[in-house]
Amino acid sequence: MDIPKLISSKRFVLGFLFILLVVLTTLPLYAARYSIVLLTTIFMYVVLTVSWTMFSGPTGYVSLAPAAFFGAGVYASALLGFVFPLPVIIVVGALSSACLALLVGALTLRLRGIYFVMFTFGLVELLLHFILWWEVTITGTTGRVVPTVGNTTVYYLMLTILVMVILTTYLIKHSRFGLALQSIGECEEAAAHTGVNVTALKIMTFAASAFFMGAAGAVMATRWTYIDPRIAFNPILSFLPVLMAIFGGMGQLFGPVIGAVIFTTLEEFLITRFPYYYMLIFGIIMVVAILYLPDGLVGLTQKLWNRISGAKYADP
Amino acid sequence: MIVTIFDILIAGLLMGGIYALIAVGLSLQYGVARVLNIAHGEFIMIGAFITWALYSAFKISPLLCVTISGPLVFVIGFVLYRALFARLRTTSPSPAVFEGKSMLACFGILFIAQNLAILIWGADIKGYSYLAFPIEFWGAKFPANRLITLGFAVAFGSAFYLFLARTRMGKAIRAAAQDPAAAGLMGVNISRVLAFCFGLGALMAGLGGTLLSMSYQIQATMGLEYTMIALIVIVLGGLGSIPGSFIGGFLLGLVGSIVTYVQPGLSLVAYYVIFMLLLLAKPTGILGR
Numbered sequence: 001m002d003i004p005k006l007i008s009s010k011r012f013v014l015g016f017l018f019i020l021l022v023v024l025t026t027l028p029l030y031a032a033r034y035s036i037v038l039l040t041t042i043f044m045y046v047v048l049t050v051s052w053t054m055f056s057g058p059t060g061y062v063s064l065a066p067a068a069f070f071g072a073g074v075y076a077s078a079l080l081g082f083v084f085p086l087p088v089i090i091v092v093g094a095l096s097s098a099c100l101a102l103l104v105g106a107l108t109l110r111l112r113g114i115y116f117v118m119f120t121f122g123l124v125e126l127l128l129h130f131i132l133w134w135e136v137t138i139t140g141t142t143g144r145v146v147p148t149v150g151n152t153t154v155y156y157l158m159l160t161i162l163v164m165v166i167l168t169t170y171l172i173k174h175s176r177f178g179l180a181l182q183s184i185g186e187c188e189e190a191a192a193h194t195g196v197n198v199t200a201l202k203i204m205t206f207a208a209s210a211f212f213m214g215a216a217g218a219v220m221a222t223r224w225t226y227i228d229p230r231i232a233f234n235p236i237l238s239f240l241p242v243l244m245a246i247f248g249g250m251g252q253l254f255g256p257v258i259g260a261v262i263f264t265t266l267e268e269f270l271i272t273r274f275p276y277y278y279m280l281i282f283g284i285i286m287v288v289a290i291l292y293l294p295d296g297l298v299g300l301t302q303k304l305w306n307r308i309s310g311a312k313y314a315d316p
Numbered sequence: 317m318i319v320t321i322f323d324i325l326i327a328g329l330l331m332g333g334i335y336a337l338i339a340v341g342l343s344l345q346y347g348v349a350r351v352l353n354i355a356h357g358e359f360i361m362i363g364a365f366i367t368w369a370l371y372s373a374f375k376i377s378p379l380l381c382v383t384i385s386g387p388l389v390f391v392i393g394f395v396l397y398r399a400l401f402a403r404l405r406t407t408s409p410s411p412a413v414f415e416g417k418s419m420l421a422c423f424g425i426l427f428i429a430q431n432l433a434i435l436i437w438g439a440d441i442k443g444y445s446y447l448a449f450p451i452e453f454w455g456a457k458f459p460a461n462r463l464i465t466l467g468f469a470v471a472f473g474s475a476f477y478l479f480l481a482r483t484r485m486g487k488a489i490r491a492a493a494q495d496p497a498a499a500g501l502m503g504v505n506i507s508r509v510l511a512f513c514f515g516l517g518a519l520m521a522g523l524g525g526t527l528l529s530m531s532y533q534i535q536a537t538m539g540l541e542y543t544m545i546a547l548i549v550i551v552l553g554g555l556g557s558i559p560g561s562f563i564g565g566f567l568l569g570l571v572g573s574i575v576t577y578v579q580p581g582l583s584l585v586a587y588y589v590i591f592m593l594l595l596l597a598k599p600t601g602i603l604g605r
Contacts, residue, residue, distance in 0.1 A: 062416055107596060114352055114415055118547060119595050125544060126588035133581045235540075239423055246420070276435065283427030290421045291403060 024159060028152045036155050040223070042264045043158040044216050045244060047165050049260040050253075051212040052241040054169045055205045057250040058181040064238040065104065065120035068127050069210040071233035072097040073217025075131075078144040078227050086149060090157065090218045097214020098207040105203040121238065128233035135229065143228035146221045157219045165212040170253060172205070181205060247289050249296020258297060324573050330462045332569020333469035334524055338542055339549035339561040340473060341520030347556025348493040348513040350415055351401055354422040356546055357539025358429035359389050359518045363525025364534040365437055371444050378446055378530050379464070385526045386519050393518025396425070397511040405510075426539065433536040443533040461530045472523050473562055476516075480558065489513055493556065541584075548591040554600055 028036055048066055056063050076093030084092070108119050135142045172178050180201055183191040192198045221227055240263070248259020266285075270278045293300060338360055345353045366388065367381040376384075401418055408414035447464060450457040480486040491499035492509045500506040524542075528534070549568050553560025568587065575586040 060412075111595060111599060113412055114419070115595055115599050117416075117419065118352075118551070119592060122544075122588050122591050122595075126585060126592065129584045129588065133585055137579075137581055242420065277431070279427050280431040280435070283424045283431065286424030286427065287400065287421050290417055290424065291400065294407065 021163070025156075028155055033151060036151050038265075038268060040151070040155050040158050041268070042261055043155075043162045044220055045240065045264045046257050046260040047158070047162050047212055047216045048237065048241040049244040049248070049256040050162075050165050050169055051209040053245045053250055053256040054165075054172060054212075055181075055202075055209040056242075057245065057256075058173075058178065058185045059202065059205070060185040061109070061202070062117045062242065063120045063206070064117055064242070065101075065123050065210075066213055066241050067124045067233050067235050067238040068104075068120075069097040069101060069213035070217040070220075070237050071124075071127060071229075072100050072210075073214035073219075074221040074227055074232040075217075076214070077218040077221035078146050078232075081145075081147045081222075086153075086157075086222065090161075090215050093218030094211045094215035097217070098211040101207040101210030102203060105206040109199065109202045109206065121235075124233055124235055124238055128229050128235075131229040131233070143226060145226055146224065148225050149222050151223075154219060154223050158216070161212060161215050161219065166253070166257070168208065168212070172208075173253060177201065177205075243286055243289070245296075247285075247293065247296055249293075249298035249300075251295060252298055255296050255298040262297070320577075324577050325570065326458060327576075328570035328573035329566060330458070330466050330569070331572055332566035333466040334528055334565075335545055335549050335569050336562045336565025337469045337473055337527070338521055338524040339546045339553070339565045340476060340558055341517035341524070342543075342546040343517075343550045343553070343556060343558055343561040344489075344520070345514055345517035346550065347558075348489055349397065349401070349510045349517070350405075350411060350418070351397075351422065351514060352415060352419045353514075353517065354419060354543055355425040355429060355539070356517070356521055357541065357543035358426055358433075359393065359521035360525035360528065360542050361433060361534070361536065361539045362392070362429065363389055363522030364529035364538075365433060365442075365525075365536075366522075367526040367529045368442055368444060368534060369437070371446065378526060379468070381526050382468075382523060385522045389522030389525075390515040390519040392515075394511050394515035396518075397514035398507075400425075401514065402507055402511065426543075430536055430539060437536060439536055441533050441535045444529070446530050448531075459531060465527045465530055468527055469524075472520070476520065477558060477562075485509075485512065544591075545587065548587055548594075551591060551594055551599070 024039075027039070048070065052063065052066055055061065073090075073093035073096075076096050077089050080089050080092060104120075104123060108116060111119055132142070172181070180191065180196045183194070183196060184198055184202065188198060217232070221232075224231065241260075244259040244263045245256045246259070247263055248257065249255035267278075267282070270281055274281065289296075295302075338356070341359075342353060342356045345351050345356070363385040366385040367378050370376040370381050370384065371378055400421060404417050404421065405414055408417060447459075447461040449460050451460050451463060452458075480489060488499070488504045488509050489512070491502065491504055492506060492513070496506050496510075499509075525534075528542075545568065549564040550556075550561050551564075552568060553562070553564030568590070571586065571590065572583050575583045
C-alpha cells in the first residue's frame with residue numbers, strides 16, 4: 001500500500017473534504033452548544049486568515065488592515081441591524097468593506113514594503129480613533145446594540161462564508177490570475193512587462209479579500225450583541241491572521257487553514273487556563289514561530305515526512 | 317491672543333522635544349539595523365516604569381534615574397538583537413524578507429513586554445509629582461518639569477548627534493548604515509555594530525520614557541501610541557535621517573498642540589491623517605534621500 005501516493009491523490013482529498021463538510025453541516029444536530037460557538041470562532045479566524053493569504057500570500061504585500069475591513073462589516077451590522085434582514089446586512093457589510101479596500105488599494109498599492117505595512121496599520125488606528133471621536137462628540141453615545149440571532153444561524157452563515165472564501169482562493173490560485181499574482185510577488189516590474197495589469201489585479205484581489213473579511217465581521221457582530229469602536233476595530237484582529245498564516249505556512253492553501261484552526265484552539269485553551277498569561281504566551285509563540293518555522297507547520301511536516309519516507313517523495 | 321499663540325507654540329515645543337528624542341532612537345534602529353521596531357514604545361514604557369518605581373520606592377530623583385534606566389534598556393536592546401534579530405538576519409534570504417520578519421517579531425516582543433509589565437506593575441494608570449511648580453514666561457505659565465524635560469531632550473539629542481558624528485563607533489555606525497557588506501570588508505564588526513545600534517535606539521527610548529514619566533501619566537499599555545508617534549515622526553523627517561527625525565519631532569509636537577487647542581479629541585486622528593497623507597505624497601520625508 002502506497003500511503004503517501006494515496007493521501008496526495010485527488011480523489012482521496014475530495015472525498016475527505018466532502019466527509020468533513022457533511023460532518024460540519026450536520027454538527028449542530030448533535031453537538032454541544034459550546035462546540036458550536038467555538039467552531040464559529042474558529043471559522044471566523046479561518047475566513048480572516050485565508051482571505052488575508054489570498055492577497056498577501058502570493059504578492060508579498062503584508063497588509064495589517066484586516067481589522068479595518070472586519071470592523072467595516074461589524075459597523076454595517078450595527079448600523080443597519082434593526083432595518084434590514086441579516087443576509088442583506090452581510091452583503092452590505094461585505095460590499096462596504098470591499099469598497100473601502102478599493103479606495104485604500106487605489107491610493108496605497110504603489111507603496112512598497114514597509115510603507116504599505118505602516119499605512120495599512122495606520123488605517124486601522126485612524127478609523128478606530130475617528131469613529132471613537134465621532135461617537136463621543138457628535139452622536140454623544142459610544143457603542144451600539146446589535147440584534148442577535150441564534151448560535152446555529154451564526155454557525156451556518158460563517159460556514160457558508162468559509163466555504164465561499166476557500167473556493168474563491170482555490171479558483172484564484174489555479175487560474176491565470178493566481179499565476180499573475182505570484183509573478184507580482186516575485187518581481188513586479190517583470191510582471192508588468194509580460195503584460196500583467198499589475199495595479200488592477202492587486203486592487204481587485206485586495207478588494208476580494210476585504211469582501212470576505214467584511215462579511216465575517218457582519219456575521220460576528222450579531223454574536224457580540226454590543227459593540228463599540230474598540231471591539232470592532234481591535235488591532236489584534238490585524239495581527240492574528242498574519243500570524244496564523246505564518247504559523248500554518250503560506251505555500252499551500254490548507255496551510256493558513258491549519259494554522260488558524262490550531263492557533264484558535266490554542267488561544268481558547270490559553271484564555272481559559274491562563275487568562276493572565278495568555279498574551280504573554282501568545283507573544284512568545286509568535287517570536288518562536290517567526291524564528292524557527294520559516295515555512296510554517298505545513299513546511300515543517302513536509303520536511304519531517306520527507307525525512308521519514310526517504311527522499312523518494314521529496315518535492316522536486 | 318498673542319499669549320495664546322505663544323502658549324500653543326511652547327506647549328508644542330515641549331511635547332516635540334520628547335517626540336524627537338524617541339523618534340531618533342527608532343530612526344537609528346530602522347536606518348542602520350533595518351529593524352522597524354514596533355516594540356519601541358515598550359522600551360519607553362520600561363524606562364518610564366523603572367523611573368516611577370525608583371522614585372516612589374526610594375525617592376531617587378528622576379534626573380538621576382537616567383543613569384539607571386538608560387543603560388539597563390540599552391542592555392535589553394543589545395541582547396535582544398544578538399539573540400533574535402542577528403539570527404533572523406542570517407536566515408533571511410533577502411533584506412526585504414528580514415524587514416518583514418523582524419517587524420512581526422517586534423510585535424511578539426511588544427506583547428511579551430507589555431504583559432510582563434502588567435504582571436509586575438499592574439494595568440492601572442500611574443504617575444508621580446516631581447518639580448510640578450509653574451514658571452512664568454511673558455505671561456504664560458509652564459510647569460518646571462516640562463521645561464527641564466525639553467532641556468534634557470535637546471541635550472540627549474545633541475550628545476547623540478555628536479556621538480555619531482565625532483567618535484570612532486559613530487563612524488562605524490554610519491558606515492554600516494551606508495553599506496553593511498562594504499563596511500564589514502573594511503574591518504567593521506558588523507553584527508556587533510548593528511546590535512550596538514539597536515541597543516542605542518532602545519537607550520534613547522528609555523531616556524525618553526524617564527523624561528516622559530516626570531510630566532505625564534504612565535501605563536503598561538502606553539507603548540503603542542508612542543511607537544506610532546515615533547513612526548510618524550521618522551516618516552515625516554525621512555526614514556533613517558537623524559536630523560530629519562529631530563525636526564520632524566518638533567513639527568509634530570507643534571501640530572499636535574494646535575489641533576489639541578482647536579479640537580482636543582482629534583489630536584491622534586490628526587497624527588494619523590498627516591502620516592497617511594505624507595506616505596502618499598512624499599514617502600521619503602522632508603529630509604529623505
